[in-house]
Amino acid sequence: MAGNAVGIVPQALRPRDTIAFISPSSRLNRIFPVRVYRAKDALEKLGFRVKIFFDERPTRTFHEAVLERCSEIHNAFLDPEVKAIICTIGGLSANELLPHLDYDLVRANPKIFCGYSDITLLHHAFFTQAGLQTFYGPAAITQLGEFPKPLDFTMNHFQGVLQNPGKPIGALPRSIEWTEEFCDWGGDEEAVRPRTLQPSKGWQWLRQGKATGRLMGGCLPSMLQLAGSKYFPSYRGCILFLENPEGEVSNGPLPFEFTRSLMADIVNLGILGEVTGLVIGRPYKYGDEAKLEEFRQMVLDQCHGTDFPILFNVDIGHTDPLLTIPINAMASLDSEMDEFAILEAGVAERSGK
Template sequence: MFEKLKPGDTIGIFTPSSPETVTSRQRFERGKRFLEEKGFRIKEGNLTNKKDFYRSGTPRERAEELNLLLREPEVKMIMSTIGGTNSNSMLPYIDYELFKQNPKLVVGYSDATAVLLALYAKTGIPVFYGPALIPSFGEFPPLVDDTYEYFSNLFMNDSPMPYSVPMPGKWSDEASNWLEKTKEKTVYDNQWLSVNGGIAEGRLIGGNVNAMYGFIGTEYFPDVQEGDILLIEDCAKTTSTVEKNFAMLKLHGVFDKVGAILLGKHEQYDDMGTGRLPHEVLVEQLDGRQIPIIAEFDCAHTHPMHAMPIGRRVRVDADHLKVTLIEEWM
């Protein structure tokens, strides 16, 4: 379906919500320069360097920015610059038939979840929950290099299927060095966590839980199927909000269907003095369902970050902390 990326290819960038190409100009330029130094051409969407108060443009303008990139024959990948809060408002104006007729690699995370899942729901074409230009490739070494290594494994190298997703040795969620480097970021030894044991295979679905809150139950949200593998993550939320969002998934019947859960690391989590971790809040909402769960997975707002193929089959082995991509998309 897709060709592998190679140096010289064009990556188009779009800004579905927050106008960070303006408000985080230094980090935007650094991320753009990082990918250009890897040999890519960057085609800026027409809302790059635009700001409409808290967003990059109106819902229609933001959708048209994406539509224009979908029309560009030289663009092989479309990457979000960053997320935000209201990508859901652009969903009615995206040209889904255009994407269906001209499939491209589309990658992003956080609030861009709305765009990713809507594209998949409307077309069945896989999309990728993974790095965004500003937060991911505007990061400083060494963690940006790890993210790029995983990015190139997935989109550039001849990594044979099945592909075993490697667990990074180090990680960080320290909120420093956003615009410029002022200190060495604190990094931690990494370890995924088996919450419930077991092995499951299924279609990967999911993304940022807080973004899902804005469009779940609509025509733009994929139908969750029996045996799906659910990827969920969030950032900068309190325990109270985490409970609300997990309960939302429960009330929509999601936990009655999924075969396993990948719970991403929660960047800058606030336990509100409870001592409760996100996976403990999740287990409470499962009401005894013994769904295999790997928590602290590195496909989230923390660094480094893997890209994961929404709409393709993966295997989760929570007994041995292994995540394997088993279905081709290239």
Template sequence: MIKPERLKKGDTVAVIAPASPPSPNFLRKGISYLEEELGLKVKVGQHVYDHYGYLAGEDESRLIDLENAFLDKEVKGIFCACGGYGTARLASKINYSIISQNPKIFWGYSDITFLHTAISNSTGLVTFHGPMLSSDIGKEDCHPLSKDLFQQLFEPKEMLYTEEYSPLEVLVEGKASGRITGGNLSLITSSIGTPFEINTKSNILLIEDINEEPRSVDRMLNQLLQAGKLTDAAGIVIGDFHQCHSKRDKSLALEEVMDHYIQKAGKPAMKGFKIGHCSPQVSIPLGVNAEINTNEKVLMIDSGVE
């Protein structure tokens, strides 16, 4: 586990778009937040505003921006503009020695989950699951808490997620500890069978998703169960499943699907965490030690920076 160095006011950070094209207007507002509210200097990747169908430029262009951001000695942190789709296309092309030799803050979620997993497996670098500049921070209705939690990048501080953030529901009782890993369920599932397959062994698994019908969530959780990913985990943290309701008359409810698989896994588990495609969005480091305690309804997560 390698923790990146903390940020200081006046530091330079990079903005890249490794997945889909960001909204230019929202992205500019997100960048203004980094500059005006956090006191950072911003370098925008050369290809951030490129378009190649549903991708923010061709693979090679997005790869260049990613690797250049890690190579740039001035840059202390890297923020992703938005998600969508595209990071899995880059994973096998990345020179991971560049990242391991230049560890720094890397921040994003949703489609960025594939990069979180790939970077963790290949380098051991702690990365951050948090709101993105175009799709979240740059919007007028962005919740103040979503912005406030960027402060974890400036000062090492343990996070204690309690019901002060949101109501939590225990699915399987118990206490477990391990490194926290995961993110978007669709991307986690798509990593299985690749060189970047998620490792849940003795870890705390985080899952969240958006716009997936219960039967799709069922399919993905079934795959994780059969692949041993749910039973290998020490504990399970269920984040926000935004708009994951059925569009058909006959369906199981999302709650029924979730309960079925979490009970089969039999590992300490809670749901209701405001982590994922939600507002407010609680950002957390991935790859650090964490502990779930259902008796106290608490998730403790180590700091992600040094």
């Protein structure tokens, strides 16, 4: 049985609802405006309305800038028109916000909240401090701003999870194509070039078995930033999902030795002794089979002494296309059926307007 109780399940998206864009970590709206407005246009073509919460005046002190980023989050949650909040991108500074956020405000105004990478810190904080269940899924600049439009797999799952209240999500789909091709969003030619998709190698069971538990996890280094803090959730009885970001350069992987060290931190925290299953997202920039095999073996080595099922190379996090994962939803792994399933609805029924 999962250690985390059922949290606040946000209400479903409906046609013509308003979706907010916020930038709680990296502030790239003015650097890549075309990506932001392409994302806005993509959602508007689906019938949604979009509000952008972004105000950055360079004369502010560091503390004033942090409070402004918090204010944008608060305003998005408070806005009665806004029914969902999508982060524009991740970054390295979401942790600066955690002591300054009003979690009572979030709890009183629960909404769909979606993002990935270091948005992991906000997912964990909103759950542990406000009880809100959030979504590990696409960001505006990276996925919704894709040229010439968002990838169908990403958008179909995003809408399916967020617009079907009361209905268990069920078995998760897997992409038949994917890409890790890097595009320079600031380059004139690169900004208007579709990326090349290649056949997917599929999900792989590194260890067979069955498991149920509530989903908890995120971006590996971001998750570990919270260890020992009040924002760190319980992993007892959960299915843990982990994924790797880029390294020091956007076009390269997180170094293998660093990833192995971070996985050892997971071991030392006792988390692998508490979880019922493990899901690993497709490692960013590990497309070469030799690198993938080294990565797979590292995961098995770090899981020595455990017996839970391990599913590898899943469409989660820093990969395209990607799934929308409801954090803290009850899930199951079943290697015999070759299935990773969400056993609950991601969103609740909504009454009124």
